[in-house]
Amino acid sequence: MTPLDARQSKPLEGGASFSLGNRLLRVCWGLAWLLLARFTPAPLHGWRRLVLRAFGARVGRGARVHGSVRIWLPANLELGENCLIGPGANIYNQGRITIGARSVISQGAHICASTHDIADPHFQLLLRPVAIGTQAWVAAEAFVGPGVTVGDRAVIGARAALFEDAAADGVYAGNPARLVKQRQLREP
Known part of the structure; x- marks a missing residue:
């Protein structure tokens, strides 16, 4: 779903960023989830999982989503097998968000797939998809920003704010998040 043209809808004056159909769908979604x-x-x-699929999410086998999770629009969400979205996480997926198999989005984490054009006097909404690889971990209350790719097995530390891509096996911390070391997995 594409946002409305800000020159015509005038969101800074109270106008909508999305069509009436989109807004009605999200009302139905919010009531259904509630x-x-x-x-x-x-x-x-x-x-x-069944409720998410009914609203268009692509959900892999064994994916776990807690009831307190907030999802903006399931049709813009893809969850890999056995991934986990923890309590209170916010999946703000105006743009597409993909979370890979066996990845963990911990409690209170915020994944955001949209921003605004700050050079535009009308403040046009821009959709920027987020991709989180397999076996990655976005720790408690961390923020992953628009357009970011989190590599396979990367770790985004608690309360980190990630605005640039995270390399596979990298461990990131801070605000803004910076690479602090490489993740070393033990043999099972």
Whole structure:
């Protein structure tokens, strides 16, 4: 879904950034999540996968999404097998967000796939997809910004703010997040 032209919709004057159809769909989605998933017991991941799929998300087998997660629009979400989205995470996917297999998005993390054109006097909304690789970890309350790619097995430390791509096996910390070391996985 593409945003409306800010010159015509005038979001700085209270106008919408998305079409009426998109906004109605998100109202239906929000009500469905609230009534069908928000207060479900933690082990009912299968039920929440079903609700997400009903609204267009691509959800891999065994993916776990907690009921307190906020997802802007399931149709812009792809979850790999056995990934986990922890309690209170915010998946702000105006643009597409892809999370790879066996990756973990910890409690309170925020993944954002949109920004605004700061050079545009109308403040046009820009969609910037986010891709998180396999076996990556976005730790508690970390922020992953628009257009960022998180490489396979990368770690974004707690409360880090990532605005640039993270290399595979890199461990990042701070605001802005910087590479602090390489991740070394032990043999199982």
